[in-house]
Amino acid sequence: MKLKVCGMKYRENIEAVSALKPDYLGFIFYANSLRNYEDKPIETSPKTKKVGVFVNASLDEILEKTKTHQLKVIQLHGDESDDFCAKLKQFQPEVEIWKALPVDESFDFEAMNIYQNADAILLDTKGGNYGGNGKKFDWTILEKYQLDKDIILSGGISPDDWFEIQNLSKKIPQIKTIDINSKFELSPGLKDVEMVKEFLNEMKVKKQ
Numbered sequence: 467m468k469l470k471v472c473g474m475k476y477r478e479n480i481e482a483v484s485a486l487k488p489d490y491l492g493f494i495f496y497a498n499s500l501r502n503y504e505d506k507p508i509e510t511s512p513k514t515k516k517v518g519v520f521v522n523a524s525l526d527e528i529l530e531k532t533k534t535h536q537l538k539v540i541q542l543h544g545d546e547s548d549d550f551c552a553k554l555k556q557f558q559p560e561v562e563i564w565k566a567l568p569v570d571e572s573f574d575f576e577a578m579n580i581y582q583n584a585d586a587i588l589l590d591t592k593g594g595n596y597g598g599n600g601k602k603f604d605w606t607i608l609e610k611y612q613l614d615k616d617i618i619l620s621g622g623i624s625p626d627d628w629f630e631i632q633n634l635s636k637k638i639p640q641i642k643t644i645d646i647n648s649k650f651e652l653s654p655g656l657k658d659v660e661m662v663k664e665f666l667n668e669m670k671v672k673k674q
């Protein structure tokens with residue numbers, strides 16, 4: 467299982483979290499988010515891939531940020547279409563595309579089939595904002611999931627959730643990555659480094 471730490475904003479904090487070598491670090495490029503990343507590009511551990519999170523941004527903006535920040539993954543967290551994913555792939559074939567979909571009790575997994583040009587689907591809880599709502603959806607609905615496409619599990623994941631996630635991933639091996647954000651913060655965009663460290667350690671114990 468891989469770990470993405472999302473919503474990084476402050477340089478020193480980014481350096482401290484990057485030193486823990488998570489698989490992914492997420493930077494939100496969305497002006498309406500309290501976690502909007504406005505600083506210069508920052509170097510992270512070579513083991514950590516940078517993910518850019520966008521909400522209904524233009525192709526030009528995404529391409530520009532991908533180049534400037536050396537993004538390895540583009541996470542589309544708005545209402546982007548599969549055609550848009552296809553266009554991005556055309557310009558950036560080496561960059562992975564993750565399409566985020568909002569999940570509630572009526573979520574239809576067929577919606578994932580639409581996104582043939584996305585490399586993976588990120589499932590986040592439907593809420594008042596496009597993301598960062600800090601709420602979990604009912605994970606038992608994942609037991610109905612039968613497609614092959616990789617899933618990134620997201621939405622209100624907290625430090626206490628590792629045990630449940632482990633059990634879930636045994637039933638649903640398509641869950642390849644988990645995405646942590648607001649439940650690991652001291653304030654929006656500022657991660658609690660110790661909390662992230664402990665969580666990563668718990669994950670490593672499982673891996674052995």
Ligand SMILES: O=C(O)c1ccccc1N[C@@H]1O[C@H](COP(=O)(O)O)[C@@H](O)[C@H]1O
Nearest residue numbers: 472499597598599600620621622647648
């Ligand atoms: O965190 C934000 O402010 C945000 C804003 C707009 C789009 C996505 C955003 N964050 C993403 O939301 C999910 C879930 O976060 P949380 O655990 O519920 O706080 C995560 O994928 C972030 O990448």
